[in-house]
Amino acid sequence: MRAMVREEYGAPLEPRDLPEPRLGADGVLVEVRAAGVDQGVWHVVEGLPYAVRLAGFGVRRPKRPVPGLDVAGVVAAVGPAVTGLRVGDEVFGAADGAFAQFAASDPGRLARKPQRTTFAQAATVASSGVAALQGLRDAGRLRAGQRVLVLGAAGGVGTFAVQIAKALGAEVTGVCSTAKTDVVRSLGAADVIDYTKGEPAGQWHLVLDTGGARPLRALRRLLTPSGTLVIVGAERGGRWLQGTDRQLRAGLFGGLGRPRMAALMSRVAPEPLQTLREMLDDGRVTPVIDRTFGLEEAGAAIAYMRSAARTGKVALTL
Structure with missing residues (x-):
């Protein structure tokens, strides 16, 4: 699969070909259609503040070379213990290493994608x-x-x-x-x-x-x-x-x-995802997307997300 990678904190994101993530019994493999770009991604890419590194992302260098959290896509595979999702379901939420063609998650961080939203819109929600x-x-x-x-x-x-x-x-x-x-x-x-x-x-x-x-x-x-x-x-x-x-x-x-x-220390979980799904589906909430970028433009997307010109959200589309 194609993925955006950096081996050191602060290093530029570069495209690489990597194996698809392995799944555990309760894992979900998402074929990524879009990934959200937010301040949290920048913090993890840069390793700043230093507390981020101490929180489990790696002290000297990143434990996970592929960044990205917010995701929307299609379920490509599920572990044997997963019962709430099936292959082919359109989902949104959070996943590990969302800046890639495939990303691993679990049912507690995913929900079915609202029908009224595009993949790019849904990827900005989590x-x-x-x-x-x-x-x-x-x-x-x-x-x-x-x-x-x-x-x-x-x-x-x-x-x-x-x-x-x-x-x-x-x-x-x-x-x-x-x-x-x-x-x-x-x-x-x-x-x-x-x-x-x-x-x-x-x-x-x-x-x-x-x-x-x-x-x-x-x-x-x-x-x-x-x-x-x-x-x-x-x-x-x-x-x-x-x-x-x-x-x-x-x-x-x-x-x-x-x-x-x-x-506030927010946490992606089933209940808030479901509440937001209902608000998105009935039109009470519509994600505001300023710009979308391609996967290999992830570095430019992060830079634009941090600029004063940006309104609302930024997303990568695959």
């Missing part, structure tokens, strides 16, 4: 869509009728969060740059704030920060006394804590006093 859902519903305890502020509303998680919050009955305010205000409004935001012209002012029941750099103290001032601040991530913090520094502080001090703070 990381960003699940993070948005769990950030709003679980960590944020969102209830219908509440007011929600989404910071980074035009980003990968943000475009899902605006739509999911509205689907859950919230009144949504989105924060983004000038060029992206129309997109955020089209997703269902009742109000859109252009951060180049001024900072948010007011109080919300829930503030979901999907990757900004605002101090936690300033964010808490945007909450009602019983409100909740949820930190999804941020690309700050240096080589040791990049993307995690504010999450760690929110987790450590979030339970002290009011309003509360919560750090």
Whole structure:
């Protein structure tokens, strides 16, 4: 099979011919039709922050040469213990080494692909869509009728969060740059704030920060006394804590006093995938894809995903 590989952290991704992944008894082999590109992929490719390496990805060099997590495709084979999926099923979710023609997963990280979505759209859901859902519903305890502020509303998680919050009955305010205000409004935001012209002012029941750099103290001032601040991530913090520094502080001090703070550690699992599948199938949520790239353009796709020009998601198509 064709796959994108790097043997060292920070090395360019290069196309290689590799054997197909081997399956265990409960394994699922997915013929990849599309793979999502998000910040998590960049962290794993670069090995940053260093905590990523200590989390099991390999201290000196990557344990898995093929990166990629979010996937959509067709089941090519299943292990003898798998009962919920069959060869030929169209699926989406997460898999190991999604930047390849075939990737291995298990039934707990896959769901049947929504009929209304393309493979490219479905491939962008697992990381960003699940993070948005769990950030709003679980960590944020969102209830219908509440007011929600989404910071980074035009980003990968943000475009899902605006739509999911509205689907859950919230009144949504989105924060983004000038060029992206129309997109955020089209997703269902009742109000859109252009951060180049001024900072948010007011109080919300829930503030979901999907990757900004605002101090936690300033964010808490945007909450009602019983409100909740949820930190999804941020690309700050240096080589040791990049993307995690504010999450760690929110987790450590979030339970002290009011309003509360919560750090999100999202997890791809059957229930959130099924909930998102229903929202995608009935049209309440539609993935926003800025650009698609071919498999061998994976390096360019990651670079574009990290650029300020990008709106929504980026995907590889095979």
